[in-house]
Amino acid sequence: MLDDRKANILKAVVEEYIETAQPVGSSHVARKPGVNVSSATVRNELAALENDGYLVQPHTSAGRIPTDKGYRFFVDSLGAPGQLSAPDAQQVRQFFARAHGELEQMLRDTSLLLSRVTDYAAVVVGPPHEQSTIRAVQVVGLTSRVALLVVVLSNGVIEKHTLELDEDVDDAALSAATARLSALLVGATMRAAAVTEPQGPAANDPVVGAALAELRADQESAGVDDVYIGGTSSLAAAFDAVTQVSDVLRILEQQFVVVSLMREMLDRGLNVAIGTETGIVPLAECSVVVAPYYAEGEAVGTIGVLGPTRMNYPQALAAVAVVGRRLGDRLTEG
Amino acid sequence: MLDDRKANILKAVVEEYIETAQPVGSSHVARKPGVNVSSATVRNELAALENDGYLVQPHTSAGRIPTDKGYRFFVDSLGAPGQLSAPDAQQVRQFFARAHGELEQMLRDTSLLLSRVTDYAAVVVGPPHEQSTIRAVQVVGLTSRVALLVVVLSNGVIEKHTLELDEDVDDAALSAATARLSALLVGATMRAAAVTEPQGPAANDPVVGAALAELRADQESAGVDDVYIGGTSSLAAAFDAVTQVSDVLRILEQQFVVVSLMREMLDRGLNVAIGTETGIVPLAECSVVVAPYYAEGEAVGTIGVLGPTRMNYPQALAAVAVVGRRLGDRLTEG
DNA sequence: GCTGGCACTCGATTGTAACGAGTGCCAGCC
DNA sequence: GGCTGGCACTCGTTACAATCGAGTGCCAGC
Numbered sequence: 001m002l003d004d005r006k007a008n009i010l011k012a013v014v015e016e017y018i019e020t021a022q023p024v025g026s027s028h029v030a031r032k033p034g035v036n037v038s039s040a041t042v043r044n045e046l047a048a049l050e051n052d053g054y055l056v057q058p059h060t061s062a063g064r065i066p067t068d069k070g071y072r073f074f075v076d077s078l079g080a081p082g083q084l085s086a087p088d089a090q091q092v093r094q095f096f097a098r099a100h101g102e103l104e105q106m107l108r109d110t111s112l113l114l115s116r117v118t119d120y121a122a123v124v125v126g127p128p129h130e131q132s133t134i135r136a137v138q139v140v141g142l143t144s145r146v147a148l149l150v151v152v153l154s155n156g157v158i159e160k161h162t163l164e165l166d167e168d169v170d171d172a173a174l175s176a177a178t179a180r181l182s183a184l185l186v187g188a189t190m191r192a193a194a195v196t197e198p199q200g201p202a203a204n205d206p207v208v209g210a211a212l213a214e215l216r217a218d219q220e221s222a223g224v225d226d227v228y229i230g231g232t233s234s235l236a237a238a239f240d241a242v243t244q245v246s247d248v249l250r251i252l253e254q255q256f257v258v259v260s261l262m263r264e265m266l267d268r269g270l271n272v273a274i275g276t277e278t279g280i281v282p283l284a285e286c287s288v289v290v291a292p293y294y295a296e297g298e299a300v301g302t303i304g305v306l307g308p309t310r311m312n313y314p315q316a317l318a319a320v321a322v323v324g325r326r327l328g329d330r331l332t333e334g
Numbered sequence: 335m336l337d338d339r340k341a342n343i344l345k346a347v348v349e350e351y352i353e354t355a356q357p358v359g360s361s362h363v364a365r366k367p368g369v370n371v372s373s374a375t376v377r378n379e380l381a382a383l384e385n386d387g388y389l390v391q392p393h394t395s396a397g398r399i400p401t402d403k404g405y406r407f408f409v410d411s412l413g414a415p416g417q418l419s420a421p422d423a424q425q426v427r428q429f430f431a432r433a434h435g436e437l438e439q440m441l442r443d444t445s446l447l448l449s450r451v452t453d454y455a456a457v458v459v460g461p462p463h464e465q466s467t468i469r470a471v472q473v474v475g476l477t478s479r480v481a482l483l484v485v486v487l488s489n490g491v492i493e494k495h496t497l498e499l500d501e502d503v504d505d506a507a508l509s510a511a512t513a514r515l516s517a518l519l520v521g522a523t524m525r526a527a528a529v530t531e532p533q534g535p536a537a538n539d540p541v542v543g544a545a546l547a548e549l550r551a552d553q554e555s556a557g558v559d560d561v562y563i564g565g566t567s568s569l570a571a572a573f574d575a576v577t578q579v580s581d582v583l584r585i586l587e588q589q590f591v592v593v594s595l596m597r598e599m600l601d602r603g604l605n606v607a608i609g610t611e612t613g614i615v616p617l618a619e620c621s622v623v624v625a626p627y628y629a630e631g632e633a634v635g636t637i638g639v640l641g642p643t644r645m646n647y648p649q650a651l652a653a654v655a656v657v658g659r660r661l662g663d664r665l666t667e668g
Numbered sequence: 669g670c671t672g673g674c675a676c677t678c679g680a681t682t683g684t685a686a687c688g689a690g691t692g693c694c695a696g697c698c
Numbered sequence: 699g700g701c702t703g704g705c706a707c708t709c710g711t712t713a714c715a716a717t718c719g720a721g722t723g724c725c726a727g728c
Contacts, residue, residue, distance in 0.1 A: 025690050038702050043691065061690045061708045101496055140470040140486045148490055152474045156482055158494055162435050232566065233583035242576050249567035359721050372671050377722065395677045395721045 009045050010054055014066045014074040018310050023063030068275035075272050075313050081321040082314050088117050096326045103156050108228045115231020117319045120307030126226035127300035130191040137181045144168045149211045161214040177207035194219035227255045238308045247282040262290045262302045275309045289316040291324035295331040343379050348400045348408040352644050357397030402609035409606050409647050415655040416648050422451050430660045437490050442562045449565020451653045454641030460560035461634035464525040471515045478502045483545045495548040511541035528553035561589045572642045581616040596624045596636045609643045623650040625658035629665035
């Protein structure tokens, strides 16, 4: 739809604007290698590109700025993810060489890594619990009518739920409930656990009933995944108006908004959402780059980068791809 | 050290500056009720106050702005914490009427409440684990050489530690270790647990050894408390330069910095740190207001508000005091 | 000791002019 | 026919001067 020359010119404008944050004029573009025409010709092409909605002028007699559509074309024409710069790649490699220990801590650290590499905010969404299998279950009494249901999952994640009971329960009853729940649930997935119906004596155990009800409720509400956000200070530095910063931070505080955005993007097979494409008004000046990560061959989570629309897409795409892959490897190997 | 009139004038300047963020001139001060002198007299006093370091002029022929010392005098002369506005008090009351459930969730929500009430960032530091008693202990195998130590504390908090073992361990060994650890640790405080030495057969159980070593190591590193930060978007909106916002966010990302600041403040009996008093260079334009909260009569944690030096101190102090007290009540009553 | 008055300072606002980076368009050249 | 050099034009930015006004410090007088 765009001939070669227009595409090259558009690409040049986007690249320069990403670098300088200043409107790009025809002479700058003409000077670029790969564009071997005069500035006058470039001007004609720029006018055409503006007409087609790829560029805008802040005012007459100013250079051009890419629109969301312009960025979109640029991103789509990038092709394969590309490589990280040597020092960045080094940093990622070192991180995963040292990384060890608990899942949560690793995901938290991953969000810091990703934000340091890209200089934008990073979002890491942990594996949903529903696919994990249950390794252990225990009910612990806190007060006479409040107990804590502790569920240990195979990936090392712990879920806990407070159970508010209708009647006093002693330690013996809790031990019995623990045994019954273990028999019912250990080895099952969380999803299966949520639809488990107790049988035999367990069916009449009020603690077992409360525990299963709690798991069912949790499954239905679904939305609350583990999410780790890092690098908000870098994100702030990428804008120039504090109201913009404040608006974006407000969105990030409502984690479910950004999580559902990321999930929806992956469902639609997108890895970049640009400006208004996000569908979130306060993010009109932001872009999001996401990638899934795989453990044991299955997509289990999402990582993403949130920056200004004039973000460094090639670098962000490369970073998200590399970090996602390494994270998956790390989780698969255990 | 300041006579009545100077104190009143200083107070008037601080109040107006907090409200308007504009340098305050003598005529504005003279117009205030409680200052029944002419603007000329006010000017003389302002000059004296500036000489004493309570105020500064951004430039000649501009009004005055309070220095950190000026704010300090203002805060010190406030006396008792004062009351929250009716709607704010209402909001706090409603929150704690509805609040229930897990400690972590409550603390997280409390940080949101405090930031909504004050319109600044809020920091809530959870009770340190060392004073809590252990309710249950369990060791769960994840892989043949990796196990998870799960410790349930009396306040409903769960600690988990991965144990990397030197040799393969089967389920029976883990059960045995769980039983031995339970016998040793249940009922003890975390602090006591960290110095527990196994005896009898437990002394030779490698899993027990690894678990205790892990608890000991955790105790020594100490610093990592639970901390919940909310309202960064409101904080951002309170500044006018994006670099300031970015700097402050960077500090907040290093949670231990702000946690140790808050702890140190309470140790020194301060509840307000103004500007450079914080001792943290990037927070030179910020103030911190803190309050401890008490559960069962003992100080167990800290809540705080972080805003610009020109924050609304009376409101912040009141909010922190009220929310801290209510939170403590909530935790005490269970 | 307070106050009204006055000269003064200096940032902010306004107006004007020059600059220059950019544009659109057109005539001419290959 | 398409590219290009040239040209008139636009308009934000910069520079500079003038004016305004909110503020000051100081002093004489009540």
